[in-house]
Structure formats: structure tokens, C-alpha cells
Amino acid sequence: MGCKGSYVAPLGEETPLVAADGLEKCIRRLGVGSVWHEDAPLGKRVLLSYGTYTNLELLEHYGFLLDENPNDKAFIPLEPEVYASSSWPKDSLYIHQNGKPSFALLSALRLWATPASQRRSVGHLVYSGTQLSSENEIFVMEWIAKSCHVVLENLPTSVEEDSLLLCALDKMQDPDLPMEVGNALRSSGVEFSAFLEAHDLKIGDGNVGLLLSEKARRSMERWKLAVQWRLRHKRILVDCISRCTEIISSLSPTFLGHRGYQS
Known part of the structure; x- marks a missing residue:
């Protein structure tokens, strides 16, 4: 039995693994999660698990991200009393990648939205995931939606701007659309100006794609990954x-959708 397999890199590149003291040690040296606990036959392909990482963690540690990552999440600022009124760990109070608040976040906010004098009597219901009342649930949903809206408003770019930039x-290297690309990139303002300055580039009458050096192309790929993550x-x-x-809307038939936090 040998410990020679192949490690499938983020972009599909295969790197051979060779170790004389067992596959598990071989995998540990890569710093990623082990999915195999026995010796592999010589020449057998070995797949490694990256673990339950968010897209930000994948980008920081491995240089890639996933279009659909079930482990991705977003955090919103919470009132100090939210943490004080429940026993949920802070890292469990988040929003799932599909926009659904986590079980812990909903439970913590439902309890926080309950008058302090009543929290002890409804605690067992909250921790079982039960909605306390329509009024309580509407308050919680309005609070979450408003908090998300505030976070979005305070970010330097919008969804629309990031989509246009991506x-x-x-299209940056498309020889058929040089001026359209140049105009679109100019609209990104400070970011594009910083990119041009860092690589001593200028947008002129020629083909934009031909102005990029190999170093600039690599830098643009990293820039693109960052924009993809924030989008x-x-x-x-x-x-x-x-x-x-x-x-x-489902809980309140009179809800007219006039809130300032509407998407």
C-alpha cells in the first residue's frame, strides 16, 4: 500500500502527493481537511475536503470561491442586549447564503423582542423554534430587513455597480468592445483609477485589451474575485x-410594502 495520490487544486490543477509515512500525514501537510483515513492504493486519485468554509475564507486561504456555497453566511450588527438576552454563541447569529436568518438568530431576536418580564416564561418556546406571535414575528422581520438595508446603504458600492463592474x-480583453469596456470601467471611479495608476495604464483610442501586461491581467483576476465576493x-x-x-406580508394582510428598507 502506498501513499501516492493526487491533490485536486482549486482550479482543477493536479499536484502529485508522495509520502512514506501514511496518507493522513501527507494530507495534513496541505493544511486541509482529511476525507480518507486509510492508506490508498498506489496511483489512486485522492480527493480532499476544504471543510465548511465561507466564500471569504476560501478566497483568503485558497484563492477561489463558489457560486453556490451552502456554508456562506453574512452577519449584521446586533444590539448588545440581543447577545445578553440569549445564550447563543455570536458566530451562530448569521444569515444563510440563501437569505434565510439562522435558527439561532431568529431565536435570539424573538426573545429580545419580548418584554424582559416575560422572557423567562417563553424561553422554552423560543429555543424550540416556535413563533411567539404574529406581532413578535413581524417586529423581528422588520428589524432584520431594516438592518440589512442599513448595511447595504453604508457599503461603498451597490449591487448594480458591482454587477456592471464584473x-x-x-469584457476587458474582448477586442470587439474596447470603447464600451473603457466607458464601463471609467464609471467604477476610484477603483479603476487606482488600477490604472498601479499598472501605469491609460485608456486611449486603441484596443483596451492590448494595453494589459501579464502582471496587470493577474491583478485584474484578483480584483474580479474580490468584486465577485462582495457582490x-x-x-x-x-x-x-x-x-x-x-x-x-403573509402575517399582516394590511402590510403595504411602504417600508424604507424594501429591496
């Missing part, structure tokens, strides 16, 4: 607002 970056992060918050609005 489209422009995708996905914003969409989690936008989806959460939509989800909360739907729940409010």
Missing part, C-alpha cells in the same frame, strides 16, 4: 430583505 472586467455578500442581504418582506 461585466466590464469580463455575493450583498445578494445575501438583498435576498434576506425579500424573504423578510414576504413573511411580513
